[in-house]
Amino acid sequence: MLILVSGSGAGLAYSFVSQGFKVRLAHALLTAAGSAFVMSGTVYKGNEIIRSRNAQDSFYTEARAMLSKLSLEDYEKNFKKGHLTDYTLPLLTDSDLKEVNIPPGARLLILDHIKRYHKMVNRK
Known part of the structure; x- marks a missing residue:
């Protein structure tokens, strides 16, 4: 959940920085959702790799x-x-x-x- 919130926040911040404060709502929401998706996927895949290595090393x-x-x-x-x-x-x-x-x-x-x-x- 925290990853989704922080990803959304990062996406919104990027949207404001790249578009200035004249950002369109649709662009801001799309950027927020995309960032949240990318961050949660990255964290999930990283955890999966760590679990796999630990299982193999046992x-x-x-x-x-x-x-x-x-x-x-x-x-x-x-x-x-x-x-x-x-x-x-x-x-x-x-x-x-x-x-x-x-x-x-x-x-x-x-x-x-x-x-x-x-x-x-x-x-x-």
Whole structure:
């Protein structure tokens, strides 16, 4: 609602500035409605993009934490590109990591971490 009001206000202000104070009522209302529509659509689309990213990132919580712990944050995009989510971590092989362009040293660290973490989880 606030977006519609502020958009309408912005449209009216633009109408007055562009037309002077000799503005026609129809022009002012049309400008106000158009501005409100554009602003509300922009805010809606922005919120939609943020919600989508947050939902997608929820599948990489453990993977992100592991990469951070190993100081390998630069490879997070590789994990996302390869759809290597938290659920796939215990299944990862050297060739899986190689396929998403993670270099040998980083692959060894990741696989070792997963192996150690899996042993700790199974002990509990």
